[in-house]
Amino acid sequence: MAKTITLRIEDNVYNTLKRAADGDRRSISNYVEYATINYILNKNIVDDNEMNEIMCFENDMDKGMEDVKKGRYKIVG
Numbered sequence: 001m002a003k004t005i006t007l008r009i010e011d012n013v014y015n016t017l018k019r020a021a022d023g024d025r026r027s028i029s030n031y032v033e034y035a036t037i038n039y040i041l042n043k044n045i046v047d048d049n050e051m052n053e054i055m056c057f058e059n060d061m062d063k064g065m066e067d068v069k070k071g072r073y074k075i076v077g
Contacts, residue, residue, distance in 0.1 A: 020035070
């Protein structure tokens with residue numbers, strides 16, 4: 001079942017969304033839903049190949065976390 005949400009945004013953000021929605025011939029509501037799902041799928045979820053590449057460094061990441069827990073690090077900057 002579809003849910004309704006209230007979203008407060010600045011005028012310039014609204015205008016940007018309106019132009020983008022008009023360009024895709026979508027309602028603003030539909031465009032926000034489309035853009036949000038597109039962002040989540042493309043920016044926050046990794047595919048199997050990318051996850052396998054990340055997991056190649058699992059031991060190194062575990063060792064790094066142990067160093068942090070034991071205070072064996074130095075902040076440079």
